[in-house]
Amino acid sequence: MSSENKKKEGVVPEPSLRRMPCYLAYLKLAKRRNQEYVSSTHIARDMGVDPTQVTKDLSYTSIVGKTRVGYEVNALIDVLEDFLGFRKLDKAYLFGAGSLGNALLHDHGLDQYGLRIVAAFDIDPKVVGRTIEGVPIFHVSEFEKMKDKNVEVGILTVPAEFAQNVAQQMAEGGIKGIWNFTPIRIRLGDKVVVQDTSLYAHLAVMFNRMKNIKK
Amino acid sequence: MSSENKKKEGVVPEPSLRRMPCYLAYLKLAKRRNQEYVSSTHIARDMGVDPTQVTKDLSYTSIVGKTRVGYEVNALIDVLEDFLGFRKLDKAYLFGAGSLGNALLHDHGLDQYGLRIVAAFDIDPKVVGRTIEGVPIFHVSEFEKMKDKNVEVGILTVPAEFAQNVAQQMAEGGIKGIWNFTPIRIRLGDKVVVQDTSLYAHLAVMFNRMKNIKK
DNA sequence: TTTTATTAAAGATTATTTTCTTTAATGGAA
DNA sequence: TTCCATTAAAGAAAATAATCTTTAATAAAA
Numbered sequence: 001m002s003s004e005n006k007k008k009e010g011v012v013p014e015p016s017l018r019r020m021p022c023y024l025a026y027l028k029l030a031k032r033r034n035q036e037y038v039s040s041t042h043i044a045r046d047m048g049v050d051p052t053q054v055t056k057d058l059s060y061t062s063i064v065g066k067t068r069v070g071y072e073v074n075a076l077i078d079v080l081e082d083f084l085g086f087r088k089l090d091k092a093y094l095f096g097a098g099s100l101g102n103a104l105l106h107d108h109g110l111d112q113y114g115l116r117i118v119a120a121f122d123i124d125p126k127v128v129g130r131t132i133e134g135v136p137i138f139h140v141s142e143f144e145k146m147k148d149k150n151v152e153v154g155i156l157t158v159p160a161e162f163a164q165n166v167a168q169q170m171a172e173g174g175i176k177g178i179w180n181f182t183p184i185r186i187r188l189g190d191k192v193v194v195q196d197t198s199l200y201a202h203l204a205v206m207f208n209r210m211k212n213i214k215k
Numbered sequence: 216m217s218s219e220n221k222k223k224e225g226v227v228p229e230p231s232l233r234r235m236p237c238y239l240a241y242l243k244l245a246k247r248r249n250q251e252y253v254s255s256t257h258i259a260r261d262m263g264v265d266p267t268q269v270t271k272d273l274s275y276t277s278i279v280g281k282t283r284v285g286y287e288v289n290a291l292i293d294v295l296e297d298f299l300g301f302r303k304l305d306k307a308y309l310f311g312a313g314s315l316g317n318a319l320l321h322d323h324g325l326d327q328y329g330l331r332i333v334a335a336f337d338i339d340p341k342v343v344g345r346t347i348e349g350v351p352i353f354h355v356s357e358f359e360k361m362k363d364k365n366v367e368v369g370i371l372t373v374p375a376e377f378a379q380n381v382a383q384q385m386a387e388g389g390i391k392g393i394w395n396f397t398p399i400r401i402r403l404g405d406k407v408v409v410q411d412t413s414l415y416a417h418l419a420v421m422f423n424r425m426k427n428i429k430k
Numbered sequence: 431t432t433t434t435a436t437t438a439a440a441g442a443t444t445a446t447t448t449t450c451t452t453t454a455a456t457g458g459a460a
Numbered sequence: 461t462t463c464c465a466t467t468a469a470a471g472a473a474a475a476t477a478a479t480c481t482t483t484a485a486t487a488a489a490a
Contacts, residue, residue: 017416018413020419025397029376040438047402048402052438052439052478053478059438059440065437066437066485066487067437067438067439067487068438068485069437069487070438084422085426086419099324100322100324102321106318108314109414114418160244161244177424179417182240183239184237185241187262193424193425195418197417199325199412200301201232202233203300203328203330204236204300204301206394206410207300207305207392208227208300209410210367213391213405213408228446254466254467256468267449270468270469271469274469274470279468280469281455281457282466283456284456284457
């Protein structure tokens with residue numbers, strides 16, 4: 001009852017978590033170049049970040065570096081993939097097979113990062129019953145009957161006005177993590193994780209920074 | 216030469232910028248409900264955020280609220296859309312028409328947020344020459360000849376190992392803002408804005424938070 | 431073997447962002 | 461009109477994250 005007392009018991013800061021897949025990508029390229037070891041100093045120089053930030057970020061995983069040598073590339077790739085949950089494949093339901101949902105169904109990259117969309121739900125009769133990229137689309141009302149202990153992730157790509165409501169249904173149906181692509185802030189109990197990924201928010205940041213540079 | 220001296224001259228914090236599209240979405244729903252005014256207190260309560268954060272975020276725009284009334288919904292929508300650059304349509308080139316690039320071509324929502332993909336580039340002979348969702352795909356080598364003053368945004372969805380190189384080509388070709396969907400950290404001079412949007416980074420955060428809840 | 435340069439990691443400092451507090455304004459009720 | 465409750469906005473404090481500094485370890489060079 002002593003280890004890691006107080007202070008958010010071992011919660012990894014979000015900025016660190018977001019950087020980890022970058023390290024992973026870097027390491028995979030290093031592996032291709034047959035590098036056996038790589039030091040935080042080198043990672044930092046190549047990526048243009050602070051070296052202590054690299055060690056601090058990596059210290060949240062179980063890996064330990066070797067003084068004057070660095071980290072073993074293969075080991076670090078394994079540890080990171082495992083830590084980030086990219087190793088085991090999570091099943092997911094997609095809610096909203098409109099434009100954006102469709103887009104996600106076309107991205108097979110998700111598979112490599114541990115997520116497989118096994119079914120989609122929509123209300124539009126034009127898409128219900130069809131199959132996109134091998135994924136069958138059901139009417140939302142079918143979700144009730146399809147509750148599946150093994151599907152814990154739900155991807156939310158419905159129009160804004162339905163977002164909160166559908167999210168609630170998802171939670172009731174046993175979804176534990178909602179990947180929210182709508183710009184709506186979902187309000188649910190703290191038993192369900194909501195991960196916001198609004199593409200348009202990122203677009204807004206980019207536009208703003210571009211404007212700043214111009215003037 | 217005095218206004219706003221020192222301290223990053225009027226740079227809007229990224230967290231604030233990222234929240235703005237959420238307010239915008241909220242306001243559009245409020246408009247549907249025929250609300251004429253909405254106060255920061257209400258926005259905050261409905262969205263589950265801190266009220267002072269709302270006023271602070273909105274204060275970066277030109278809008279001013281009315282004491283005891285709040286903000287005018289229509290005016291705030293206009294101001295936000297304008298501030299975020301969602302009003303004018305920016306043209307964009309897509310680099311990498313693979314899985315993820317394909318996905319983005321299927322998302323027509325981008326249009327509403329001020330971005331239109333006018334052409335795509337790839338090296339795969341299987342896609343070069345084709346048209347996806349009305350967007351023609353050219354060989355990357357064609358980019359040189361197609362330089363267009365009016366296309367300032369480039370979307371980067373190539374495989375990781377080509378990311379840095381293609382980004383450099385983009386910058387040389389006059390691209391001012393790179394929307395980077397690869398997990399690679401792009402290194403360019405500070406004349407070009409690089410906006411990182413790694414879907415997998417968000418996935419990593421979600422997986423981690425889900426793991427934390429379970430234990 | 432001894433020295434040197436490089437490294438990971440822990441701790442301290444600084445910067446940024448969020449939350450809390452105070453102030454002044456004002457529409458509506460009494 | 462006068463008072464009260466609610467509000468925006470500015471400023472202070474707290475929490476969080478990034479950067480800087482120090483320490484100890486150790487491969488490689490002398």
